[in-house]
Amino acid sequence: MKNYFTIATLLVLLSLLGACTSTPSAEPETNTKHLHFLYNFSTNSLDPHVDTSYVPLRAGITETLVRLDEENLTVAPWLAESWESDDGQYWTIQLREDVTFQNGKPMDADAVKASLERALEENVALQNALKIDTIEADGHTLTISLTQPFPEFASELVHPNVAIIDVTEPDIVNHPVGTGPFKLTSFTPGSKLELERYDNYWDGASPLDTVTFAFNEDANARSLALESGQTDIVYRPEVESLETLKAIEGIKVESTGTFRVHQMTMNVERESLKDVNVRRAVDALIDREAIVESILLGHGQVAEGPFLPSLPFxxxxxxxxxxxxxxxxxxxxxxxxxxxxVMQKDGEPLTFKLLTYSARADLPLIAQVFQSDAKRIGIDVEIQMIEIPEEYMAANRDWDLTTYSNLTAPRGDAGYYLNATYHPTGALNFSGTDEPELTAIIDELNQTVDQDKRAALSQQAATYVHEQMLNSFVLHPATIVAYNADKVQHWVTTRSEYYMITNKLDVN
Structure with a gap:
C-alpha cells in the first residue's frame, strides 16, 4: 500500500511543519523543559462546558469536582474533598480550600456555583444529566437540590463538560481559566494550544515549563511526526505503523483496553430502519472478527454489546x-x-447513507468493509465523510447509519451511556430512540442506589437494546499511544481517556 512512500512522505512532512509545529516563534528555549503532545481530534473552541473534544480537561487547563479512580472504578475527590446526601436529592459538597484559578483568584463556593450555573445554561444535555434545581454557596460549601432523587449524581460530576472555570474571564471560548496545572498562553483553533506551568497549582507545580498540545486528524501524519522527532507523544498513531515505531530505539508503544465501543449508530426515524428486521440485517452484515484482525491488527476485541464483558453490568x-x-x-x-x-421492496431499492469521520482512522475503514459486504446482497451504501459527528448527527436527520465511537462506562457505571444514548432527553441519542419500556428501566436505574440492583437494571436495559437492535456494536478498541520513552517520564494511558497532561508528566 505504500509504494508512493517517497513523495507522499515528503508531502506529509511538509504539511506537518505547518500543522503541528507552526512557526519558529513557538519553539521553547533550550534550557526549558518542554513537551509536545499530538492528539487526534481538533477543536475550534476551548469552552469546557460545550467542547465535545474535552480538550481543556485533557490539556490540564481545567478540572472537575470529582474524578474517576480507574483502578477501583469509583469516583474520587478532586476539587471537591467530599460529598454526601441522605436521600439522593439534596447534596452537600465540601470544596478544597487551597485551590486558586490560574489568574490567582480563589476557587470558593461562589465561583463554583457560577461555573456550574453557566454550564447548565450553555449545555442542555447537562441540564438533563445533572437534574439540578438550585445551588447555594457558603464559603467552601455547596448545597445542591435536584429535581428528583438521583443517587449517582456525584458520578455525573466527573464529566469534562462540568469542569470548573472562572466565568468572569472575558473570552472563555478562546482562553478559559481553570484550576489545572497548566494555563493557556495561546490557542490556534484547529491547530494547537501553547501552555505554561501554573506555579501555584494546588496539587504541586509541574516539573515541565511548557507544553504544546497539537492536533492532527491524519493517523499517518501523527506517526510520521513521532518518527521524525517533531513530537514526543502521539495519541492513536496509525496501526499499520506500529511495528515501524517499535523498531525505533527509545520509542514505546502502549495498547490499553478502554471503556470505548465502536458502534453502528442507526437512525430509527428513517423509514427502512423503523423495522427491527432491517436493523438486524445491518447487524448481521458486520464481520466483526475480520474487522478486528484486518483493520485494528488485533488491537481490540469483538463487541457483543456496548459494555466490556468483564464489567458486572x-x-x-x-x-x-x-x-x-x-x-x-x-x-x-x-x-x-x-x-x-438489487435488494428492494415494493419496487424501491434499499439504500443507506452511512456517515463516518477521519479523526478515528479505523471508522472509515469499517464503513468501507460494510459498504462492500452490503453490495454483495444488493444494497447500495453511500459513504459521507463528516467532521464533527455529534454536531452533524444532532443537526441533520438525512442519514441512516454512522460508524461512531463512544465511551460507554467512563465512570465505571452503565448509567452515563444508557441515559445519554437511549433516554429521550439524552445528549447522544442520535438514533432517535424513544422506547417507553426502555425509558422506564433507565428512570428506575437513575433512582436506584444498591449496586446489585443497578447492575440488574443495566443488564435489563442492555438486553432490551440488543433485542430491538437499536444500535449495533462492532468492537472495543484499545487506545494506542506511542511516545519517546527516552525523553518522556510518567506518561499514563488511561482507560477513561480523560486525563492526559498532568502535573506528574516530566521530560529528561
Missing part, C-alpha cells in the same frame, strides 16, 4: 446470527427480495 447475549445469508433472511422478514441483483 454487562449481560450475557445469545449467539449472534451473522453473515450474508442471515442478513438476507432478516430482510425477507421485512418484505424485501433480491431482484436483478
Amino acid at each position: 454487562a449481560p450475557s447475549y445469545p449467539p449472534r446470527e451473522s453473515g450474508l445469508d442471515a442478513a438476507i433472511a432478516h430482510l425477507e422478514k421485512a418484505g424485501y427480495t433480491q431482484q436483478d441483483g
Whole structure:
C-alpha cells in the first residue's frame, strides 16, 4: 500500500511543519523543559462546558469536582474533598480550600456555583444529566437540590463538560481559566494550544515549563511526526505503523483496553430502519472478527454489546446470527427480495447513507468493509465523510447509519451511556430512540442506589437494546499511544481517556 512512500512522505512532512509545529516563534528555549503532545481530534473552541473534544480537561487547563479512580472504578475527590446526601436529592459538597484559578483568584463556593450555573445554561444535555434545581454557596460549601432523587449524581460530576472555570474571564471560548496545572498562553483553533506551568497549582507545580498540545486528524501524519522527532507523544498513531515505531530505539508503544465501543449508530426515524428486521440485517452484515484482525491488527476485541464483558453490568447475549445469508433472511422478514441483483421492496431499492469521520482512522475503514459486504446482497451504501459527528448527527436527520465511537462506562457505571444514548432527553441519542419500556428501566436505574440492583437494571436495559437492535456494536478498541520513552517520564494511558497532561508528566 505504500509504494508512493517517497513523495507522499515528503508531502506529509511538509504539511506537518505547518500543522503541528507552526512557526519558529513557538519553539521553547533550550534550557526549558518542554513537551509536545499530538492528539487526534481538533477543536475550534476551548469552552469546557460545550467542547465535545474535552480538550481543556485533557490539556490540564481545567478540572472537575470529582474524578474517576480507574483502578477501583469509583469516583474520587478532586476539587471537591467530599460529598454526601441522605436521600439522593439534596447534596452537600465540601470544596478544597487551597485551590486558586490560574489568574490567582480563589476557587470558593461562589465561583463554583457560577461555573456550574453557566454550564447548565450553555449545555442542555447537562441540564438533563445533572437534574439540578438550585445551588447555594457558603464559603467552601455547596448545597445542591435536584429535581428528583438521583443517587449517582456525584458520578455525573466527573464529566469534562462540568469542569470548573472562572466565568468572569472575558473570552472563555478562546482562553478559559481553570484550576489545572497548566494555563493557556495561546490557542490556534484547529491547530494547537501553547501552555505554561501554573506555579501555584494546588496539587504541586509541574516539573515541565511548557507544553504544546497539537492536533492532527491524519493517523499517518501523527506517526510520521513521532518518527521524525517533531513530537514526543502521539495519541492513536496509525496501526499499520506500529511495528515501524517499535523498531525505533527509545520509542514505546502502549495498547490499553478502554471503556470505548465502536458502534453502528442507526437512525430509527428513517423509514427502512423503523423495522427491527432491517436493523438486524445491518447487524448481521458486520464481520466483526475480520474487522478486528484486518483493520485494528488485533488491537481490540469483538463487541457483543456496548459494555466490556468483564464489567458486572454487562449481560450475557445469545449467539449472534451473522453473515450474508442471515442478513438476507432478516430482510425477507421485512418484505424485501433480491431482484436483478438489487435488494428492494415494493419496487424501491434499499439504500443507506452511512456517515463516518477521519479523526478515528479505523471508522472509515469499517464503513468501507460494510459498504462492500452490503453490495454483495444488493444494497447500495453511500459513504459521507463528516467532521464533527455529534454536531452533524444532532443537526441533520438525512442519514441512516454512522460508524461512531463512544465511551460507554467512563465512570465505571452503565448509567452515563444508557441515559445519554437511549433516554429521550439524552445528549447522544442520535438514533432517535424513544422506547417507553426502555425509558422506564433507565428512570428506575437513575433512582436506584444498591449496586446489585443497578447492575440488574443495566443488564435489563442492555438486553432490551440488543433485542430491538437499536444500535449495533462492532468492537472495543484499545487506545494506542506511542511516545519517546527516552525523553518522556510518567506518561499514563488511561482507560477513561480523560486525563492526559498532568502535573506528574516530566521530560529528561
